[in-house]
Amino acid sequence: MSDVATLEEAVWEALAQVPDPEIPAVSVVDMGMIEAVAVTESRASVIVLPTFTGCPAIAVIESDVRDAVAAVPGIQDVEVQTTFTPPWTTARITNEGRNKLREFGLAPPTGTGPVLIDSIGLPRFAVCPFCGSKNTYNENPFGPTPCRALYYCKDCSNPFEQFKPI
Amino acid sequence: MTDPLVSMLLALADDELVLGHRHSEWTGFAPHIEEDVAFSSIAQDEIGHAAAYYSLVAKITGDDPDRLALGREKHEYRNAILCERANGDWGYTLARHWLYDHADALRLEALESSAHEELGPLVTKIRREERYHLLHADTWLKRVSQGPVEGRKRLADSIGIAFEESLGLFEPFEGEQDALSAGWIPVSSSELRQRFVRQVAEKLDALGLPTHMTSHAEEGAEFVASSSGDLIASDNGERSAPSADDGFGGRRGRRTPDFDALWEDMTSMYRTSPGARW
Numbered sequence: 001m002s003d004v005a006t007l008e009e010a011v012w013e014a015l016a017q018v019p020d021p022e023i024p025a026v027s028v029v030d031m032g033m034i035e036a037v038a039v040t041e042s043r044a045s046v047i048v049l050p051t052f053t054g055c056p057a058i059a060v061i062e063s064d065v066r067d068a069v070a071a072v073p074g075i076q077d078v079e080v081q082t083t084f085t086p087p088w089t090t091a092r093i094t095n096e097g098r099n100k101l102r103e104f105g106l107a108p109p110t111g112t113g114p115v116l117i118d119s120i121g122l123p124r125f126a127v128c129p130f131c132g133s134k135n136t137y138n139e140n141p142f143g144p145t146p147c148r149a150l151y152y153c154k155d156c157s158n159p160f161e162q163f164k165p166i
Numbered sequence: 167m168t169d170p171l172v173s174m175l176l177a178l179a180d181d182e183l184v185l186g187h188r189h190s191e192w193t194g195f196a197p198h199i200e201e202d203v204a205f206s207s208i209a210q211d212e213i214g215h216a217a218a219y220y221s222l223v224a225k226i227t228g229d230d231p232d233r234l235a236l237g238r239e240k241h242e243y244r245n246a247i248l249c250e251r252a253n254g255d256w257g258y259t260l261a262r263h264w265l266y267d268h269a270d271a272l273r274l275e276a277l278e279s280s281a282h283e284e285l286g287p288l289v290t291k292i293r294r295e296e297r298y299h300l301l302h303a304d305t306w307l308k309r310v311s312q313g314p315v316e317g318r319k320r321l322a323d324s325i326g327i328a329f330e331e332s333l334g335l336f337e338p339f340e341g342e343q344d345a346l347s348a349g350w351i352p353v354s355s356s357e358l359r360q361r362f363v364r365q366v367a368e369k370l371d372a373l374g375l376p377t378h379m380t381s382h383a384e385e386g387a388e389f390v391a392s393s394s395g396d397l398i399a400s401d402n403g404e405r406s407a408p409s410a411d412d413g414f415g416g417r418r419g420r421r422t423p424d425f426d427a428l429w430e431d432m433t434s435m436y437r438t439s440p441g442a443r444w
């Protein structure tokens with residue numbers, strides 16, 4: 001039994017090394033995309049939650065997760081399952097993940113969780129990842145990928161992107 | 167007969183795929199760069215939602231999601247005709263985007279409590295993304311309705327045209343009664359349609375835009391879909407202003423000439439090399 005617990009930890013460690021293909025500074029674990037890991041003897045099954053429904057990186061993430069887990073000594077067989085149950089939200093991004101996003105130059109999502117559909121409206125500002133200013137405004141609720149919104153910092157005059165709260 | 171669950175999911179998926187494709191046509195052509203980004207992103211979301219619905223269908227029928235999206239004949243699509251209309255000008259694009267996303271929001275609100283165990287959570291996910299579409303559409307409607315006369319007039323005219331056709335989104339899909347009994351969708355299309363008409367009237371009124379067509383729609387609560395399946399006559403691919411019943415029949419596979427060019431474009435890669443991978 002202790003062997004399995006150890007193997008399960010080894011799988012989590014391997015997953016912590018799998019980068020988000022679009023934001024390589026954070027791992028799929030930092031992003032809260034791993035819902036569950038189960039190990040039975042030499043067989044691992046991993047449940048992955050896609051960030052956005054239309055995220056084009058889903059297939060890449062699945063195959064990266066499969067490769068990383070298959071490389072764990074003692075694992076012979078890997079099953080990767082993608083599901084929208086439960087739905088991923090930005091509240092799942094870990095604190096470490098938020099720090100890494102900021103260092104990467106991408107403002108982490110504001111708020112503690114998803115905004116309800118009837119409370120429409122973006123946060124007035126996002127904290128500038130370059131200078132820390134809140135003197136910023138939303139220029140576009142959409143960005144170059146489904147998960148990003150565009151902001152502008154009035155203090156350091158940099159445009160920047162925020163990971164959209166959902 | 168098609169499984170009512172499959173029939174419901176295909177209507178949802180085809181709406182999202184076809185309108186997503188129309189939105190993507192603004193990529194590189196929108197009136198300004200931020201809107202180029204916005205419509206490209208909304209298109210990607212809608213096509214992603216379609217892919218998720220097609221995957222659910224594929225699980226039920228054993229079909230391939232790509233074949234469902236891109237490998238069907240024109241008459242096999244079940245989108246509302248509103249979704250296939252050419253983009254026209256910016257006024258029409260905004261009017262349709264606004265009407266569609268409000269209609270879709272009401273439908274998704276109902277579907278969140280679907281008896282289908284995978285559909286409910288998927289819809290929860292999709293609604294969180296869709297709120298950005300509503301935000302975008304509402305912002306533009308407000309902006310143009312408070313702007314110069316010409317833009318306001320074009321928007322109002324387009325809402326008049328698109329509104330009639332938007333009621334086609336609430337045409338019952340094949341097997342809807344069975345889907346209701348099974349709890350796949352807890353609210354009927356006709357009830358959703360009434361909610362939609364009320365909501366549109368309230369919102370347009372608040373923006374000072376004309377609402378006469380909505381009162382007409384409420385009076386005629388029983389809508390009649392043309393049964394002919396005929397295609398509308400077309401001159402050089404241009405369509406004339408649609409009359410009230412042109413917008414119906416989409417759920418039964420009636421397609422307009424606007425769909426032909428879209429289908430050719432959307433499916434050309436799939437037809438050229440089926441099974442191609444990126």
Ligand SMILES: [Zn+2]
Binds near residue numbers: 130132153155156158
């Ligand atoms: Zn700054």
